[in-house]
Amino acid sequence: MAAVELEAVTKRFDNFVAVDNIDLEISDGEFFSLLGPSGCGKTTTLRMIAGFEFPTAGRLSIGGREIGLDPPNKRPVNTVFQNYALFPHMNVLENVMFGLLMQKVPKDQARDAAAKAINSVKLEALLNRKPNQLSGGQQQRVALARALVNEPKVLLLDEPLGALDLKLRQEMQSELKSLHSEVGITFVYVTHDQEEALTMSDRIGVMSEGKLLQVDDPTRIYEHPAKRFVADFIGEINLIEGSVDSSGTVRLGDEVIACASPAPSGSQSVTIALRPESIDLTVENERIGGAMNQIPGIVARRTYFGDSHSYDIETSGGTLSIRRDNRPLNTIFDPGQPVTVSWHPDASNLLED
Amino acid sequence: MTSLDHAAAHSQARKGRLLATPAGLYIVLFFIVPLLIILAYSFATRTATGRTELSGWNLESYDKLFTGLVMRTVWRSFWMAAVTTVMCLIVAYPFAYYLATRAAKVRNVLLVLVMIPFWTNGLIRIFAIRFMLGSDGPISQASESLGFGEFRILFTPTAVVLGMLYSFLTFMILPLYVAIERMDWKLVEAARDLYADGFTAFRKVTLPLTKSGIIAGSILVFVPSFGSYVVPEILGGAKTLLLGSYIARQFGQARNFPFGAALSVVLIVAMLIAVVINQRTEASEL
């Protein structure tokens, strides 16, 4: 059963379309991320699920029940806010107890449950602290405990790690992931950080300008992006224009290349997406076996990155950026040197705009 | 079928209206309606017995505005309010600048010291000035014992301006302080880095960036000074009749409400112009 289901959901603010006709099903127990740049509509989508905004059109169901105009307090979801939104006039325990008390759970029971939740995020020593006496990471944990103690059907997280520094963020990422498998609650996670989405999620929905462009697991999102925007937004990528003839053969400059999927019929040009690290570089005319695509090129520029080198290679089809790890036996190429560029057909994806 | 967000916005709007209605109604009934009544009075007729008849609408009261005595009074009020405003600006700007550049702890103490006289009873503060300036007051006594003779300033325009300065100076200090305090000092540093000397950096960067404070403060000083009543009544003499007292007189001994109302419209117009100027500058800063 779907934990959250959006059917043709649109949200308009005056004349601005924030969310544009989205269909989405998030399954029970899933860690689902909404990924996109700021202003893409991901937070608005989350706020509609939470009940802070209401759709202009379409239907929204939680746990199989259409929720319509239910206010936030009548929805089986809880939110971890971007800035945590901890109540500054209450201590940690009171913050975590708040939701239970509002649901008329007896005070003793609420206290026990809250204490347990606080234990599970390792803050038992700070029960009586006020939020402004906590570090960012600690506030983050209180926000998590405050939401999870209510055992919601769905936990909504709005860029919860955005305010933390890199090291703490990485720590919290793995903690969130293990917390998710422990509690078995559906997580809907909004982020603009592609790495966060790739490392944590079961599935990712990539959004841009209110539209949901692709929903897939992290591997497919990264390795087989369906749209130009998805490919460009996530990681580094070469986007090059190829030509298609009437037989459906794809050419990059003068060279015929094989791709992961056939070119759409009737098109004369296609965008080919190639990750820099999936391309291999060898000396000129050194042919490698297998069904690899191979085209000649000349080194235009080399940049040192410590663990790797990046090369710009000029080919008849355009300039390709290539990333090579620095291993002891790897050849280093010099600018001006003729080389052969090769990659597996599966690594070259044809994109829709 | 109305969409969900329309329905939600609708119920929000209903709650908002419910909360706003009591105060809104109160302000309409006990502020906007009185404002309109004054407007109506200014076109009304005064009977021989001093009653105001809301009929026979005419512009007589406005005609009277252009007689010599009235023009002189309005001009005097305007001029004294302008002098007060400029003097407030001249002393308050360096003061606000001083406040804003102190360390946080010192600044908070100084702010409290500014706020105390601001909140203390205004009438009493003017009385204190009256007491100081009196012909046998402390200043005069000191001056006499030093052989400079009696200190005669009370009941002169100077005393009135001094009193208005005393009453309204804080209205100038606070907005200036807020404007200077929230200014990004890096911009001044950038100007210095780009070869501006201290004075040029101040003139080209600090001053324009604190314009909103200058305008807000000037309005907050000018409007109440222009219509001030208590200060000239206590510190002014027969030769310093100001608009505020003149209006009060029409509603008092003179019993000429329509004329008093027309005089009030002058003040109301000045106030509205000030509000519009303030909103324009605020809007242009966003």
Add this chain to the structure above:
Amino acid sequence: MSQTLRTGKWIDRFLRLNAWLIFAFFYIPIFVLVIFSFNGSSRVTVWGGFSTRWYPAVFENQQILSALKNSLIVAGISTVVSTILGTSVAIAIDRYRFKGRKALDGAIYLPVIIPDVTMAVMMLAFFAQVFRLIDSFGPRFQLGIYTIAISHIAFNISFVAVVVKARLGQLDPSLEEAARDLYASGWLAFRRVTLPLILPGVLAGALLALALSLDDVVISGFVNGSGGTTLPVYVFGAIRRGVSPELNAISTLMLLASTVLVLTSLFLQRDPKSKQP
């Protein structure tokens, strides 16, 4: 932050001198007034030794006592009413979108900036007109302390609303959303989260209203009728008759009262973020 980069040495000296002169200007007249309220001589300006003789006289003056009573009644009523109305309208403007919101937001500032005299004659004309209307139906009304209270509420609503709005502006709107998200109804979210957090602002607004009401002389003087004399109106009349040692004593007491109000208000309006554990 280095002071030296912002201001040179001489400029800094000038700024400091200017600041001390302003503080002197603010405080010396008040201190002199207070000192002379303890003057034993009945000639106001001639020092005749320390004495507290003028203070008992203040409390034996029936006119002063009745004026004080009137002032307290008016201030009490206008503070309570304007705090409730001003707070709710501030919340409405800050948190809700409805038709007429912008107009209301603009109108709410007018009573703040309008000169006292204008407001006073407006209210006088208004009551004159309303009484004429009511009189034609039979009952007769007269100006009194209730007309003062009505007028004070009219401007105090605005002052309270402005102060509370400033406080609401500092409040993270997601706090109320968090409360709703944690199963609080709209009322409970307000009661348990928003209200406690804006309470300092509400109290500060109430104190401002109280101070303004106790301070007002012009409007009260116009709409008081007979028997509705408030303390400032009495004092204003007395000042116009000339200075007297008794007047210095009342003034000192009033200064004391308003200073207590200010300090309380400033204490309440401290930035919540700067509050240390």
